[in-house]
Amino acid sequence: MTIFAQVYIDEDVDVLVATLLLARGFDATTVREQQMLGEPDQTQLAFAVSIGHCILTHNRLDFEELHTNYVVNSQTHAGIFIAKRRNTYEIAERVAILLDTLTADEIANQLLYI
Template sequence: MSSLFIRLYLDEDVNILVADLLKARGFDVVTTRDAGQLHASDSQQLAYAISQGRALVTHNRTDFEALIQAYFVSVQMHCGVILAVRRSPQDIAQRLLVILNQVTADELQNQVRYI
């Protein structure tokens, strides 16, 4: 099923203000706190994001690059992972808005983006 708009899932390392800023712009964003997934492992976080049809946003580059590589090798699908350098919530939200306004959910599938 094709999808136009990216739905985001922010892991617990990402400031919840990012979600608030994006929600204020009308985007569908869920945090680990919203989803009751605090303290879940990285693999559980990604599996949850996939089960909900959401792209995952994280600061945890090292662990998620390895996890995504394992998905690639085993030909497992995901909805996209966005790896964000630690910046202010406003800056991260602005960088996410560029993706949200220019990339479809279908285009982000199985992709990794760096912001």
């Protein structure tokens, strides 16, 4: 069992979220850090899967569709967090609460709204 999920932050989310999560002791990386800027959402999710990270995004419609495709095709992912656009500190706080509350195994293959 993996305790804490690791987070891959999509390019539409402020990179400050990663800094705030790292400061709280969570493992977080960004599209920029991984040199994935400009890649399509499908590629971003596949990359997150390849490194074992859940993905945090604001892009609800595309990632809902990607999640559905993964389920239909019996593919797995480490989780998708969809965040409503709001204050960066609030987003980081909401993600931290999820990471503190749910294990990585409980987040895996879930589509969670924050």
